[in-house]
Amino acid sequence: MITVRTRIAPSPTGxxxxxxxxxxxxxxxxxxxxxxxxxxxxxxxxxxxxxxxxEQQILDALRWxxxxxxxxxxxxxxHGPYRQSERSDIYKQYxxxxxxxxxxxxxxxxxxxxxxxxxxxxxRGETPRYDGRALLLSKxxxxxxxxxxxxxxxxxxxxxxxxxxxxxxxxxxxxIPWNHIDxxxxxxxxxxxTYFLANVVDDHLMGITHVLRGEEWLSSAAKLILLxxxxxxELPRLCxxxxxxxxxxxxxxxxxxxxxxxxxERIGFMPEAMLNYLGRMGWSMPDxxxxxxxxxxxxxxxxxRVSLGGPVFDIExxxxxxxxxLRDMPVEKFAMRMQQWAFRPEHTxxxxxxxxxRVETFSQVVSLAGFFFTDGVSPDVKLFESKNLSSNxxxxxxxxxxxxxxxxxxxxxxxxxxTIKTVVESMKLTxxxxxxxxxxxxTGRANSVSVLDSMEILGLDLTCFRLHQALDLLGGVSEKExxxxxxxxxxxx
Ligand code: GLU
Numbered sequence: 411m412i413t414v415r416t417r418i419a420p421s422p423t424g425x426x427x428x429x430x431x432x433x434x435x436x437x438x439x440x441x442x443x444x445x446x447x448x449x450x451x452x453x454x455x456x457x458x459x460x461x462x463x464x465e466q467q468i469l470d471a472l473r474w475x476x477x478x479x480x481x482x483x484x485x486x487x488x489h490g491p492y493r494q495s496e497r498s499d500i501y502k503q504y505x506x507x508x509x510x511x512x513x514x515x516x517x518x519x520x521x522x523x524x525x526x527x528x529x530x531x532x533x534r535g536e537t538p539r540y541d542g543r544a545l546l547l548s549k550x551x552x553x554x555x556x557x558x559x560x561x562x563x564x565x566x567x568x569x570x571x572x573x574x575x576x577x578x579x580x581x582x583x584x585x586i587p588w589n590h591i592d593x594x595x596x597x598x599x600x601x602x603x604t605y606f607l608a609n610v611v612d613d614h615l616m617g618i619t620h621v622l623r624g625e626e627w628l629s630s631a632a633k634l635i636l637l638x639x640x641x642x643x644e645l646p647r648l649c650x651x652x653x654x655x656x657x658x659x660x661x662x663x664x665x666x667x668x669x670x671x672x673x674x675e676r677i678g679f680m681p682e683a684m685l686n687y688l689g690r691m692g693w694s695m696p697d698x699x700x701x702x703x704x705x706x707x708x709x710x711x712x713x714x715r716v717s718l719g720g721p722v723f724d725i726e727x728x729x730x731x732x733x734x735x736l737r738d739m740p741v742e743k744f745a746m747r748m749q750q751w752a753f754r755p756e757h758t759x760x761x762x763x764x765x766x767x768r769v770e771t772f773s774q775v776v777s778l779a780g781f782f783f784t785d786g787v788s789p790d791v792k793l794f795e796s797k798n799l800s801s802n803x804x805x806x807x808x809x810x811x812x813x814x815x816x817x818x819x820x821x822x823x824x825x826x827x828x829t830i831k832t833v834v835e836s837m838k839l840t841x842x843x844x845x846x847x848x849x850x851x852x853t854g855r856a857n858s859v860s861v862l863d864s865m866e867i868l869g870l871d872l873t874c875f876r877l878h879q880a881l882d883l884l885g886g887v888s889e890k891e892x893x894x895x896x897x898x899x900x901x902x903x
Contacts, residue, residue: 414446415619418472418479419609421453422464425670425871426471428723429624429654429662432688435704436651437622438477439689439711449616450482452493455608457600460495461819471671475681476704481616489616494608501603504611504641505564505596513640514596516562517544518555539592540565564597566606566637574632579620579649580716586632594633606630610637613646622649626661649713652692655720662723664816673871674728677785678751683732691721701734752783760867764859778859782867786879787854794850794884798843801884807837808847809887810899812877815870823866836899851880 416437420430434450441448450472454460469484481487491497508514517540519527528538544565547555555562569588576584596607603611613621628650638645654662662669674684682703689707690700693716702710736744765779781787794804810833818825834844849861852873858864865873881887887895 412619413617414441414444415449415617416441416446416622417449417451417613417616417618419451419453419612419623420468421456421459421605422461422468423456423459424464426464426468426672427669428671428674428684428688429669430468431472431475431477431671431684432654432691433622433624433651434472434477435475435685435688435707436693436716437620439704439708440620440622440713442708443711446619447480448478449487449489449618450479450492451612451616452483452495453605453608454493454495455603455605457495457602463820465493467672471675474671474675475685477685494603494612497608497612498602500615501597501608501611502601505603505607508566508596508637508640509564511640512567514564514566515544516552516556517565517593517595518560518562519544537590542593561599563595563599565593566596566633566640568593568633568636574635576628576631576635577645577648578628578631579647579713580718581650584628584631586629588632590629591632596637606633606637610634610641610643614638614641614643618646620647620649622651625650625653651716652718652720654691654723657722657724659720659722667723667725668871668875670871672869673875676869676872679728679732680735680747683728683735686735687723687728687731691723692716692718701731701738757782757867764863764867768859781853781855781858782864785872785875787852787876789850789854789880789883791883793856794847794880796843796846799839803837803839804847805881805884805887806891806895807833807839807844808851808877808881808884809892809895810837811844811848812874812881813896813899815877816874818870821866821870823862826862826865833899847880851876 418430418434418437434448438448440446450469452465454465465483469482472479479485481489481492483490483492486492505514509516524540527541527543531538531541544552545567568591571588573585573587574591576586578584594606595604597603612618631648631650635645656662656666658666660666664670668674671684675681685704685707686702689702689704695702695706695710696712696715739747761779761782765775768778769775795801796804799807811830814829814833815826818829830844830848831841834841845861846856848865849855849857852861852864852868853859868876
């Protein structure tokens with residue numbers, strides 16, 4: 411009998427997302443149910459967006475939840491390396507194979523040419539897609555261009571008619587017409603593979619038997635299936651899990667919900683409760699009990715109990731469940747866990763270095779630095795009244811700062827400072843105009859320990875959460891204002 415092997419394959423391009431944990435959890439339970447292996451692979455082929463910090467945060471967050479993997483970039487294993495950026499030579503070999511078998515071909519189109527091609531297709535009312543022009547080049551022409559070192563990508567051939575049947579464990583056979591599928595780029599000009607090639611090669615070489623992934627990948631499954639066929643490899647079983655949704659049923663997004671696992675860790679959720687809640691996203695225990703542990707989920711796991719209706723990730727329900735977990739602990743354990751959460755050594759050190767010079771007794775620490783231990787703060791609305799700014803300018807300034815901070819790839823004090831500076835300058839204001847607003851929003855008070863250091867310590871999620879809350883307190887921002895301010899920001903910053 412084959413050993414079941416599943417994997418999570420996150421791209422390290424941002425915060426550790428609750429959606430990653432949800433997919434990891436189901437892959438983990440599925441593998442463990444069959445006594446199989448769950449592995450972790452980092453898909454960092456997008457060199458521009460991927461970074462090691464994000465990778466570390468993803469590993470830390472999954473570990474915090476109690477999900478473990480038997481192979482991965484940190485623990486090694488027989489199929490390594492487990493980071494795609496370290497496997498370029500492997501992909502090159504397989505690309506060569508596809509080209510020599512006639513399943514893939516070099517394409518020399520420049521960005522301008524492709525843009526023009528798409529514009530013409532638009533004008534004719536067609537869906538823009540690669541038109542296969544490189545396939546019309548003669549063999550000699552291609553060889554000459556290659557010999558001359560002309561920049562090129564490698565694309566895969568796709569059938570022009572018929573349908574691809576995607577066998578999905580939850581949906582049965584899903585048909586995708588081939589004329590909806592583009593001749594996907596498999597290798598970029600820089601010689602690095604795209605997701606499609608790397609994903610197929612790695613799942614095959616790493617012996618993955620079942621691929622459980624988010625529903626958003628269903629439409630591109632046809633390309634993967636075709637690649638398996640081209641290589642003559644057995645297709646793993648595919649399962650596209652229903653996407654997590656905001657309470658308004660839209661796809662779970664940062665704009666409407668907190669999506670970062672670190673946020674939930676920071677504001678004192680128990681990892682057991684988070685896993686339990688994620689386990690209830692589209693799945694239920696046979697006896698319908700709401701509270702269960704990871705071991706209990708593994709023990710009762712059954713894929714056929716996954717339902718396709720979009721599961722709603724609702725922070726209120728999560729909080730309710732977390733409350734159950736907290737209350738069910740013996741008080742000694744509760745006290746210990748509370749202490750562990752509040753006084754993580756690294757965090758405590760950072761706070762201590764901010765408050766030490768400003769207190770005469772330990773008891774003063776709480777009033778000075780209590781905001782480090784809460785989720786939100788409750789500033790008095792009067793703290794946002796400014797001598798120099800109108801109330802509209804106050805909201806605009808805060809919204810602009812929030813937008814800019816939200817998209818920062820790096821969270822450090824000097825980057826935070828320069829971000830705020832750029833925004834104030836774009837509004838022809840000064841740094842001093844912004845500071846009282848930041849104090850109020852972040853610490854809940856008119857002054858406190860350094861607010862910029864505090865923002866760095868609190869982290870991006872909590873900082874942005876508080877800025878959102880402050881904006882809500884000030885009446886929120888209308889869609890019209892958002893549009894207007896976004897345009898201004900794009901022009902000026
Ligand atoms: N790297 C992809 C992601 O970030 C993996 C998709 C898959 O599981 O195939 O979601």
